Amino acid sequence: MDNNMDNISEESLIGTFDKLVSEGVIVYGPSTSIKVEDEGYPMEFRICPALLTKPHTVGAANPAFNKSRKWGPGSDMFCPDERLILTQLNGTHDLALNLFCVDRPQLLLLTLDSYRRQHESLTSDDFEAMLEVLRRFPSMYVIFNCGDKGGCSRLHKHMQGLLGPPYAFDYLSSASEDGKKVPFVYFSRRFNQGFKGAKSSDVLEVYTELLGRCRKVLELREAETCPHNVIMWDNWIIVVPRRNGGTQGASANAGGMLGSVWVPDQSAVDEWLRIGYVNVLKELGVPST
Incomplete structure (x- = not known):
């Protein structure tokens, strides 16, 4: 696998994606x-019945894929078709198409060291790969769900690329000013230099500082894992401390905290409504008041 993104355009991505969807691989x-607002906070629920086959919790089995090859030793992610792998980045990550998608297309960034775990914080190599995706595909944002409480469903360390913007991004990024x-x-x-001009070491430095603030809010010791979400879009990095992956049947990953919630059916939206949209977000994160 070459280490070159020059031959991958958004157009070629969609072509490969459509072909694998038509063959039933993706x-x-x-x-x-469904778009709602609660206490001013905007949210969009995307009801996608295809997600009913997705394993939503760590350790969940998926009979359709259980015989597929794993993404390396120690991995709990499946690679049923080599065409899912688009290229390798910097000798550290696979850039691949996601198996379970709400967007057309949807990307996965997986560590080549398949013993890396989703509860570990991001490294300079991770940010290098994320920045490459953001520069190559300007219509995409990247997310990282750190740990069970951050809403991850697989243990092998990975980030995702989704079609932007996250639904509440504009609201959230301008909230402090307004x-x-x-x-x-x-x-x-x-x-200020934009993702185009930012080095991975710059991003790591900022992330480390923001993660330290998450630890304080969650009252964690240095040695403890800090559950959190990372969202990168439009030259912003957003880090969200997390207390829970789900509450009373309602759950969200990084995209969900920023207003883009994906669910398999209407009953999941009904759960959010029953508990109260904002109440769920406060339970999953740390209430701001």
Whole structure:
């Protein structure tokens, strides 16, 4: 596998994606959008029935894929078709198409060291790979769900690329200036030099500082794992401390905290409504008030 993204355009990505969907390799189908607001916070629920086959919890089995090859020793992620792998980045990550998709296309960034774990914090190599994706595919944002409480469903360390923007991004990124209320605590920084000019070491430095603030809010000792979400889009990095992966049947990953929630059916939306949209976000994150 070459280490070159020059021959991968958004157009070629979609071509490969569509072909693998038509052959039943990638699980993807139509979704319905429901847009709501609670205490001013905007949210979009994408109901995607194709997600019913996705394993949503760590350790969950998926009979359809259990015989597929794993993504390396120690990995709990499946690679049923080599065409899912688009290229290798910097000798550290595979850039691949996701098996279970709400977007067309949706990307996975997996560590080549398949013993790396999702509860570990991000490294300079991870940011190098994330920056490459953001530069090559300007319509995409990248997320990282750190640990069970961060909403991850697989243990092998990976990030994801999704079609931007996250639904509540504009609201959230301008909240402090406009005095708008965000229901949960988050920390953010805009890179004035842009992702194009940012080095992975710059991003790591900012992330380390924001992660330290997450630890404080969650009252964690240095040695303890810090569950959190990372979202990178439009030259911003946003880090969200997490207390829970789900509550009373409602759950969210990094995208969900930023207003883009993907669910397999209407009953999941009903759960959010029953508990209260903002109440769920406060339970998953740290309430801002």
